[in-house]
Amino acid sequence: MNATRLMLLAPLMRLVLLSATGLVMFLGMVLVALQPATGWSWSPEHWRSLDETHPAIWASLLTGLLAWLISSWVWALKPGHIPAMLFAASGFATLAFCFSSFAPWIAVPMKEETVAWIWAVNMLGASAFGIIMTCLFLIYPSRLTNWKTLSVLTVFGFGSWTLLRTFGPFQDFAEVQRITTFEMLAIVAAVIWQFRSSASDPRRRAIAVWLGASTLLGAGAFIATVAAPITLGFSALILENYAFSFFLVIYVGLAIGLMRYRLFDLGSWAYRLVFYASASIALILLDIALISFLALDPGQAFGISLLLVAFAYLPARDFLWRRIVQRRRATDDDLFHLVLDAAFKPSEQERTAGWKALLQDHFHPLELTEVDGAVAEPGIDREGISLTVPGVAGIPSLRLMHANHGRALFAPRDTGIVMHLVRLMEQAETSRSAYDRGVSEERLRIARDIHDNIGAQLMRALHSAMPDRKDAMIRDTLADLRDVINNAQSPVLPLDEVLADLRAETAERLEPHGVSLRWSLQADAGIRLIPSTIHTFRSLVREAASNTIKHAGAKRLDVHLRITPHKVEVAIEDDGSGFDLATARLGQGLANMKARVEGMGGEFTLAQGTSGARLLAEFPHEVAGP
Template identity: 80%
Template sequence: MIATRLLLLAPLMRLVLLSVAGLVLFMGMVLVALQPETGWNWSPEYWRPLEKIHPAIWASLCTGLLAWLISSWVWALKPMNLPAILFAASGVATLAFCFSSFAPWISLPMTEKTVASIWAVNMLGASAFGIIMTCLFLVYPSRQTHWKPLSALTVFGFGGWTLLRTFGPFQDFAEVQRITTFEMLAIVGAVIWQVRSSASDPRKQAIAIWLGASTLLGAGAFIATVAAPLTLGFGPLMLENYAFSFFLIIYIGLAVGLMRYRLFDLGSWAYRLVFYASAALALILLDIALVSLFTFDPGQALGLSLLFVAFAYLPMRDILWRRIVQRRPANDDDLFHLVLDAALKPTEQERAAGWKALLYNHFHPLELTEAEATIAEPIIGNEGISLSIPGIAGVPSLQLMHANNGRALFTPRDAAVVTHLVQLMQHAETSRSAYDRGVSAERLRIARDIHDNIGAQLMRALHSAKTDRKDAMIRDTLADLRDVINNAQSPILPMDEILADLRAETAERLEPHSISLRWNLQADAGIQLAPSTVHALRSLVREAASNTIKHAGATRLDVRLRITPNQVEVEVEDDGSGFDIATVKLGQGLANMKARVEGIGGAFKLVRGTSGAQLEAYFPHEAPAS
C-alpha cells in the first residue's frame, strides 16, 4: 500500500519522502549510539559526549545514509525500471548492514538475543547486497539469456546458504565473509558476461564497463581488505566499518551509469578506474601474500609490493592502455595534409570521396551514411553511438555510427575534431575556389586576346599583297601571341609611338576593303601608357575595325581618342548599315570588349550613330604624366 502511494507521487515528492525516512533512521541510530551504559535515557545530559563515540560508528552511519539517498534518488526518477528497482534494493541492503555493524561500540546494555538479532540483520543485509548486485548485472545493461532462471538460482542459492547460517542449528555469523566472497565472484562473472555480450553495441558496452568497474572497485576493495583475509584465516587489513566507505564508490558510479549521464565519456574513465583499482588490489594482495607465506614483516612486505607494482604492473598497464583503449590522435599537420589532399581533388565527385575517406580513416566508423536532415555543427547522438557531420565540399550532412570499428563511443573531443576539420576544409575550399577563379579569368583573358588581337593581326596579314610586309606582320603576330600566353609586361611606353603604330596598323587593315580612316587624337603632352592600358586600347580599336570590315558595309571609320593623365576615352563610329539598338545582341567580339573595359574599372556603351554604329568606352590607366 505504501509503495503504491509512493508510485502515484511526483518524482520530487518520492525523493523527499524517502530522504526524510533515511534521515529519521540515521537520527535514530545516532540516538542509540549516544545512549549511556546505564540504559536508555531521553535526557541529553546523560548521553555520551560526541568525542566518546567511536569513529567506526560515524563511518558506518554515513556510508549507509549516502547509499540510501543515492539509491532513493535513482528509484524516485525511474520507479518502474527493473534495474533502478534492484539498485534501490541494494541501497536498502547497504543501509541494513552498515547500520547494524557497530554493535560492539554501543554502550547501551543489550541482551544476547538483541545482539544476535543485530548480527542477523547485518548478515542478511550483506548477503542481500551480493544477491541483488548479481541479479542487476544479469539484466542491465542487457538482459542476458536465461536471466530469470539464473536470477532465481542466485536468490535461492545464496539466499538459502545465508538463511541456513543465520538461523537454526547451523547458525554462524562469521560465515557472512565467505558468502560475500563467493557472491563477489558471481558479480565478476556477471560483469564479464555483460561486457562480452555487448561487444556489438558500444553504448551498452560502455555502460557495462563503467558499472562493472565501479562495482569491482567498491565491493572488490572491501572483499580484498576484509572478507577475503578473514575467509583465508587472516586478520582484516582495516576495520570493517571503515572499509564500508568503499561501497560509496559503487553507488556514485551506478547512479551515474543508471541515469546514463554523458556515457560517451565513461568508456575511457571506466578503463582507468579498472587499471588503477587493479593496481591497488594487486598491491594489497601481494602484501598479504608476502606477509603470510614468507617471513617478512609488514614494512618489508609493503616495500617489495611497491617495487613490484612500480616496475612490473604499471609499465604493463600503460602498454595495455595504449593498445586497447587509446587511439593515436592525429596532429594538426596530419589533419591539414589530409584535408588539402581531399580539397584539391580536380572534380567535385573526387573531393566528396576524399572528404568521406578522410572521415572514415580518422574515426573508423562501422557505418557512414547521409544524415536525414541538414545540420550546421557536429552533433553527438544516441549517447555516443552516432556523430553527425555538417555538409561540406559538395557532400551533404553525414552521420557516422559506432566509432573505432564499434569498439568506442564518440566523445566531445571527436566533435571538436570535426569542427576543426570542417574549418580546415572550408578554408581549403575557399582557397581552391579562388585559385579556380584565377585560372578561369586567365583563360578568359587569353581567349579574348587571341580573338581581339591575334585574329585582327592575322586578318591584316591575310589581306596584305606584299610578301615581305606579310612576313613582318606574321612575325609581329607571333610576338603578340607570346605576350598573350605569358601575359608579358613591357616597360611603360611613350604614347605618341604607340598610337602612331596603332593608327598605321588600322589604316592598313581598312585599306583593302575601301574603308577610309579618320583618326582624331586629343592628348596632353608627355603622357606615357602602362602595358595594361596599351593592351586594352589596342584590343578595343582592333576589334572595332574587325567588326566594321566584316559586318558594317561602311566606307569610313572614325576613331576619336581623348587621353588625359587619368583616363582614356575612345569613340569609334562607322557610316555603315547600323543596327537596331533594341534588338541587337552582343557577339563574342563586342562582349569581349565590354568585359575587358569593365574589368579594368571602365564603362562600355554601344549606341546608334548618325548613320551607322558607334561604341564608346572610358577606362582609367596607370601611366602618370611625365
C-alpha cells in the same frame, strides 16, 4: 496539464518519501549511538558527546545512509525499471548491515538475545547485498544466457548458506565474511561475463566497462582489506566499518550506469578510474614494502614511493591509455591534406565520394548514410550510436553509425573534430572556387585575346598584297600569340612609340577596304603605361577596325585617344550605315571589349553616332615606373 504535473511530481514525491525513511532510520541509530553506558535516556544532557563515540560508528552510519539515498534516488526516477528496483533493494540491504554493524561500539547495555538479533540483521543484510548485486549484474546491462537459472541458484545457494549460519544449530555469525567473499567473487564473475557478452554492442560495452571498473574497485578493496584476510584466518587490515565506505564506489558507479549519464564517456571514465585506483594501490603497497623490509622512516618511505610512482607508473599509464582507450587521431596536417584532396576533386560526385571516404577513414563507422534536410551543427544521437555531420560545399548532410567498426561510441570530442573538418572543407571549397574562377577567367582572357588581336592580325595579313609585308605581319601575330599564351605583354614602351605603331597598323588594315583613318591624341609627353593598359586599348582599336571593315560599309574611321596620368579615354566613330540601338545585340568582339573595360573598373558605351556607330570607353590605369 494535471496529468503532466502528476507525472513530474511523482518521482519527486517518491524520492522525498524514500529519503525521509532513510533519514528517520539514520537519526534513530544516531540516537542509539549517543546513549550513555548506564542505559537508555531521552534527555540530551545524559547523552555521550560526539567525541566519545567511536569513529567507526559514523563511518557505518554515513555509508548506509548514502547507499540508501543513492539507490532510492535512482529508483524514484525509474520506478518501473527492474535493475533500478534491485539497486534500491541492495541499498536497503546496505542500510541494514551498516546500521547493525556497530553493536560492539555502542554503550547501551543489551541482552544477549538482542545482540544476537542485531548480528542476524547484519548477516542477512550483508548476504542480501551480495545476492541482489549478483542478480542485478545477471540482467544488466543485458540479460545473460540462462540468467533465470543462475538467479535462482544464486538466491537459493547463498540464501540457504546464510540462513543456516544465522539461525539454528549451525549458527556462526563469523561466517558472514566467508559468505560475502564468495558473493563478491560471484559479482565479479557476472561483471566480467557482461563485459564479454557486450562485445558487439558499444552502448552495453560502455556500461559494462564502467560498472565493472567501479564494482571491481569497490568489491576488490573490501575483499582485499577485510573479507579475504578474515576468511584466510588473518586479522582485517582495517576495521570492517571503515571498509564499508568502499561500497559507495559501487553505488556511485551503478547510479551513473543505470541513469546512462553521458554514456559515450563511461568507457574512458572507467579506464581513468582504474588507472587512478591502481596508482593509489601501488603507492600504498610500495610504501608498506619500504617500511616493512627496508625499515625506512615513514616519511622517507612515502617520498621514495611518490618518486618511483611518478617516474615508473605514470609513463606506463599514459602508454596504456593511448594504446587501450584513445584511437589514433590524424594530425591537423593530415586532416588538411585529406580535406584538400576531397575538395579539389573535379566533379561534385567525386567531391562527395572523397568527403565520405575521409569520414570513413577517420571514424571507421559501420554505416554512412545521407540525411534528408539541412543540419546546422554536428550532433550525437542514440546515446553515442550515431553522429550527424552537417552538409558542406554542396555535399549533403551525413549520418555515421557505430564508430570504430562498431566497437566504440561517438563522444563529444568527435563533434569537435567534425566541426574542424567542416571548417577546413569550407575553406578548401572557397579556395577551389577561387581557383576555378581563375581558370575560367584565364580561359576567357585567352579567347578574347585570340579573337580581338590574333584574328585582327591574321585578317590584316590576309589582305596584304606584299609577300614580305605579309610575312612580317605573320611574325608579329606569332609574337602576339606568345604574349597571349604567357600573359606576358611586350616590355613597357614609351606611349608615343606604342601609339605610332598602332596607328600605322590600323591605317594599313583600313586602306585596302577604302576606309581612311583620322587619328587624334591628347597625352602628356613621356607617359609610360603598364602592359595591361596598352593591351586593352590596342584590343579596342583593333576590334573596332575589324567591325568597321566587316559590317559598317564606312569610308572613314575616327579614333580619338585622351590619356591622363590616371585615366584613358577612347572614342571611336565611323561614317557607316550604323545600327538600331533598340534591336542591336553585342557580338563576340564587342562583348569582349565591354568585358575588358569593365574588368578594369571602367565604363563601355556603344551609341549611334552622327551617321554611323560610336564607341566610347573610359577606364583607369596605372602609370608604369621608369
